[in-house]
Amino acid sequence: FNSFMRNIRKFLSRLPRPCAIFAANDIVGECVLEAAAALGCSVPREFALVGVDNDRNVCENTSPTLSSIMLDFRRAGICAGEALEALLQGRRPQGNLLFGVSEVVHRQSTRKFRRNDPRIASALEYVRQHVCEGLQVVDVVRHMDCSRRLAEMRFREITGHSILTCIRRERRALAERLLRETDIPIADVAQACGYAHTNSFRKDFSALTGQSPRQYRKSSGTQHS
Incomplete structure (x- = not known):
């Protein structure tokens, strides 16, 4: 599993x-x-x-x-019953018996979700621009200029996830791009994604993707370490 x-x-x-x-x-x-x-x-x-x-x-x-x-399933049951009846009478069912939806x-x-919240749009862009700087949830809340509770509520309502999840997602996307498109050392990738320690980056990346940064880089065709 x-x-x-x-x-x-x-x-x-x-x-x-x-x-x-x-x-x-x-x-x-x-x-x-x-x-x-x-x-x-x-x-x-x-x-x-x-x-x-x-x-x-x-x-x-x-x-x-x-x-x-x-x-x-009701139609499926009827089809099965008809096929069984045919077999009991010595007849072969004709072709495949189909049932639908x-x-x-x-x-x-x-569900559909709303995209037209300017405050959330601005916050998402802020995360994209500053994710490499060790961005924290409190920084995003400060940018949104509202209470943390309201910021989290609006984020979940519009995006379906928390502010922290958004930051982690952007960090992962940046890490994947750097691993695919550059040959810079993994320690430098970690630093570029806002991590103070390479081991923390390796652990988070593996948990999110199911691969170590080295494995991801190799599978993407960029064979550097």
Whole structure:
């Protein structure tokens, strides 16, 4: 299972954003949500996600809740019964028996979100410009010129995640770009991403991507250390 989750994190880290993901079933969808959270990615702002089966025990107990396709199991049962009846009568069922979709149950993982909040837009741009400077949540709150509670509430409402998650996501994106596109030493990558200690960078990067910085650089085709 750990290997499966590492593979999902690796897969998500290489996807363009925003994009939509179709999970084979709700259990896989739940795993994708966990992997996205580990990477600091927002669902549905970066990844819109839909599963299959509409298992309410799964879909309504994830964060965010999971949109899912409800299959027409009633029709599936009828098809199975008709096929069994044919076999009992010595007849072979004709071709594949098909059944379709009952409905798509929309939940938070595919919800629309507002992009037109100028304060949040300004804060996101501030994070992008200053993430290499050891940026902290308090710096973003100060830039937004409001209380920390209000800043966090607005961030979650508009982006779907916390200010800290946004900072970590931007640091990861910068680190990935530097590892892919340059040959500077990993210690310098850590410093460029606002880390005071290289070991802290290695630990955070591995937790977010499922790979060490060296492994990521090698897999991206830039073979330097």
